[in-house]
Amino acid sequence: MADRVSAKTVGRLSLYRRLLSGLVSVGTRYVFSHDLARLAGCTAAQVRRDIMATGYHGSPTRGYDTLELIRSISDFLDAPDGMRSALVGVGNLGRAILAYFVGRRPRLSIVAAFDNDPDKVDRDVHGCRCHNTSEMQRVIREQEIVLGIITVPAPEAQHVADQLVRAGVWGVLNFAPAPLRVPAHVYAEDVDMTMALEKVAYFARQRQVERVAEPEPG
Amino acid sequence: MADRVSAKTVGRLSLYRRLLSGLVSVGTRYVFSHDLARLAGCTAAQVRRDIMATGYHGSPTRGYDTLELIRSISDFLDAPDGMRSALVGVGNLGRAILAYFVGRRPRLSIVAAFDNDPDKVDRDVHGCRCHNTSEMQRVIREQEIVLGIITVPAPEAQHVADQLVRAGVWGVLNFAPAPLRVPAHVYAEDVDMTMALEKVAYFARQRQVERVAEPEPG
DNA sequence: ACATGTGAAGTTATTCACAGCC
């Protein structure tokens, strides 16, 4: 658990934990790496490697104890005192994310939203108070918010990111279709839906072309 | 342009094209790989490698002709006759995606939406007709839809994916936080926002820990 | 001079395959 872990492993651990929670909720006490792999859509070796990073050890006879493994992944991923996020841009996408996250994870919570629209400011959106963007610096410092989620239109994204960084956040999750520039001490991740759709379009077509060219694979 | 191209390269090509469109719209005729790299947040060598896949060649003196490169990437990525998509699940996230995509790309368009809510069925949502889910098979075949976008809650996602596959789609883009199982001839991609946020949380904290431990980096 | 295009090298990620254990 001391050595550097890749972004992919971290992402998959987050996924395993979610899958494990589902298993626990239907009463499953133990899983084998193969089962988790099938659920996660990867290989069993991958699952075992990833779990190594958390320091947890399963049993060759029973596999992994679901609750213990959830705890181990959580110890690895989560900050002991939790981390608080703010969302900027309460459009459709912002609301969708608020609806999904608010009140779900106590250790990774969205505690404030920002928008310029007077119809949204000073109201609760899916249980999260929306402030005017001009209040960003103050609210982020007062509420000890360390993560920012950007759901504004692309042209505003970089400016919002700069404001978030100035307010002292450590990480930014950007949904605007424009890569961000942030200082080295801030971690930024882009979720690009256009890219995702174009990837699907490309590879879906590619497979179809192959299928037509070579209808009998074996 | 004949050999297999990686998903990462395809994704970046999609990004380059978007960045190039922005450059064209402000009148930029030529770019060097370094410029594109800075905008895309990667290295110049990466840009040049990726562009190789499209078969386009720049000039050592002027760099890449923005319009020509857009055309080359489009020839590489896009289906000649375009591809039509359907979105299933007209909640906040579904509406956000419709608002963003509808009417934007003629060669990769969302032409139908599906939901079970009677308040949404047979109405237009952001310019896209919403049908009852029971109509899925018929509409997808009639309108020659080949891609599905899933924005329903996690428990319904697999069932929706199965319906889409049965209706004959080639690819699925899944926003529900549950990995899908699809047959080998269908391409599926998951966009997992929870995973993305947890990744940001983890690495943001990690950097902060390092910063505190070692405040003077050089 | 300085940029592209690209083999070669380097780096990172995944899978194999088997020792060890129940």
Added chain:
DNA sequence: GGCTGTGAATAACTTCACATGT
């Protein structure tokens, strides 16, 4: 026998570095 944990092998991806062209 079939699982985990993991060194070793493989594959995938990125960067280097330089030949080539203008």
